[in-house]
Amino acid sequence: MTELNFRRHRRLRSSKAMRSMVKETYLHKEDLIYPIFVMEGENIKNPVSSMPGVFQFSLDTLNTEVDEVVELGIPAIILFGLPAEKDAVGTGAFHDHGIVQKATRQIKERHPDIIVIADTCLCEFTDHGHCGVVEGEKVLNDASLDLLGRTAVSQAKAGADIIAPSNMMDGFVAAIRVALDEAGFEDVPIMSYAVKYASAYYGPFREAADGAPQFGDRKTYQMDPANRMEAFREAESDIEEGADFLIIKPALSYLDIIRDVRNNYTLPIVAYNVSGEYAMIKAAAQNGWIEEKPVVMETLLGMKRAGADMILTYHAKDVVRWLEEK
Numbered sequence: 001m002t003e004l005n006f007r008r009h010r011r012l013r014s015s016k017a018m019r020s021m022v023k024e025t026y027l028h029k030e031d032l033i034y035p036i037f038v039m040e041g042e043n044i045k046n047p048v049s050s051m052p053g054v055f056q057f058s059l060d061t062l063n064t065e066v067d068e069v070v071e072l073g074i075p076a077i078i079l080f081g082l083p084a085e086k087d088a089v090g091t092g093a094f095h096d097h098g099i100v101q102k103a104t105r106q107i108k109e110r111h112p113d114i115i116v117i118a119d120t121c122l123c124e125f126t127d128h129g130h131c132g133v134v135e136g137e138k139v140l141n142d143a144s145l146d147l148l149g150r151t152a153v154s155q156a157k158a159g160a161d162i163i164a165p166s167n168m169m170d171g172f173v174a175a176i177r178v179a180l181d182e183a184g185f186e187d188v189p190i191m192s193y194a195v196k197y198a199s200a201y202y203g204p205f206r207e208a209a210d211g212a213p214q215f216g217d218r219k220t221y222q223m224d225p226a227n228r229m230e231a232f233r234e235a236e237s238d239i240e241e242g243a244d245f246l247i248i249k250p251a252l253s254y255l256d257i258i259r260d261v262r263n264n265y266t267l268p269i270v271a272y273n274v275s276g277e278y279a280m281i282k283a284a285a286q287n288g289w290i291e292e293k294p295v296v297m298e299t300l301l302g303m304k305r306a307g308a309d310m311i312l313t314y315h316a317k318d319v320v321r322w323l324e325e326k
């Protein structure tokens with residue numbers, strides 16, 4: 001009889017202890033960044049209908065939410081702001097009493113140790129909903145850079161620990177780095193949305209942040225989902241311009257890009273598990289079609305396995321509870 005020759009892979013899966021011994025990837029609560037939406041007004045805790053469990057908070061209801069995040073041991077939050085009024089240049093983004101600046105001051109006063117990341121863009125603050133200054137239907141690149149620099153400086157002044165420019169204008173990292181340095185904030189790092197695709201997965205976020213463009217789309221500044229080499233070019237230029245972290249957004253449909261960037265650059269990588277990815281899991285779970293906890297854990301583990309160091313996710317609070325259950 002011919003002898004069968006094969007590898008017994010199941011040896012290393014034979015018991016829980018054995019599986020645990022050879023486990024390659026872990027999800028830790030230290031990896032998580034939790035997004036919070038803040039808005040002007042009083043006594044507001046508005047549920048975002050397409051994102052169950054996510055709310056918009058006014059400053060007077062915000063403390064309870066941040067206290068909970070701190071209590072859970074999530075190390076960082078990222079703030080998105082909804083101003084009372086919008087205008088053509090997005091004044092609310094760079095005003096010292098803008099909603100993000102006020103929320104940052106309030107949070108840092110109450111919880112000096114939590115890392116507050118300020119999303120730096122104009123789209124939530126402009127009446128046209130684009131991420132930069134517009135002329136007719138054109139989004140102007142260089143004219144937007146000055147406003148982004150001003151926004152970053154006002155956020156740093158309010159106490160933001162990290163500046164996270166998301167608007168995909170060319171040169172935005174360079175412009176923000178110069179503005180921060182000139183204002184004496186050379187120690188404030190930049191977490192750049194370096195590789196950001198023009199994705200349909202942002203749908204629910206536009207409800208949450210009230211930031212849908214009023215005309216056209218964002219395809220002249222966000223990337224084509226079909227492109228891989230372009231991701232290298234975007235990451236490279238942000239590194240040259242002085243980025244300290246690289247965000248890849250969205251995450252789930254771009255795990256190959258996370259891996260590519262991981263293999264080619266050494267900066268910490270943040271995967272942005274976006275609103276549409278969250279909404280799909282929530283909806284299926286609410287219908288009883290999938291089991292929420294294992295699907296969320298598997299999804300986020302996949303992002304870490306792909307090479308992400310950190311995950312920006314609306315699931316963060318649930319994930320910490322689940323990690324502590326076992």
Ligand SMILES: [Zn+2]
Binds near residue numbers: 121122123124130131
């Ligand atoms: Zn934007």
